[in-house]
Amino acid sequence: MPTPTGPHLCYALAARQNARHLSRLYDNHLAPAGLSVSQFSILSLLEAYQSLKITSLAEMLSMERTTLVRALKPLQAAGWVVAGRTSGRAFDVTLSPSGVAKVSEAVPLWENAQAAFEREVGQDRAVRMRDEILELNLGG
Numbered sequence: 001m002p003t004p005t006g007p008h009l010c011y012a013l014a015a016r017q018n019a020r021h022l023s024r025l026y027d028n029h030l031a032p033a034g035l036s037v038s039q040f041s042i043l044s045l046l047e048a049y050q051s052l053k054i055t056s057l058a059e060m061l062s063m064e065r066t067t068l069v070r071a072l073k074p075l076q077a078a079g080w081v082v083a084g085r086t087s088g089r090a091f092d093v094t095l096s097p098s099g100v101a102k103v104s105e106a107v108p109l110w111e112n113a114q115a116a117f118e119r120e121v122g123q124d125r126a127v128r129m130r131d132e133i134l135e136l137n138l139g140g
Contacts, residue, residue, distance in 0.1 A: 022117065029113035033106040037113075039075060040106050042068075046081065046095040047103045054083070054091045075099070 007013060026037035035043070045060055046052060052060075058068040072093065075081040080099030086092045095103070118126045 025116060025120075026110070026113045029109050029116065030106055033102065033109055034078075035102070035106050038071060040103075040110060042071065042075060043080060043095060043099055043103050043106070044110075046093060047100060051092050051094045054093055057093055078102075 004014075023037055026040070030037060030040055033040075041061060042057070045057060054068060054072075055065055058065045061068065063071070072081055072083060076083060078098075079096055080102050081093060082096050083091050083093045121129070
């Protein structure tokens, strides 16, 4: 691989190019379930944690709260997510029974995306890349 020069030295450019590639890969695999990778991430976190405050979910996703609220609207409209005020201004977000079913439908598609990425870059390298990114804990 040649040494990067000029704008290709930019860490942000490299990260964004790769993030777009990964998003397309996962979006293509998740399309039969009618989900994007962002939507799948939201639904799978809600399945794992049962119920979350919007602010906690936004932190887990490294998203602005208002951006998350907009992202939740189509999930609520589809009946997969329920948001309700618990006290004061706080909202709890939970997965509905149809949301649980949607996650179950999407998990094999997500697993196929995982396997496709591992084939593309090698399983060991994929695991190392993920672990290094998680270790950085940027924005989280």
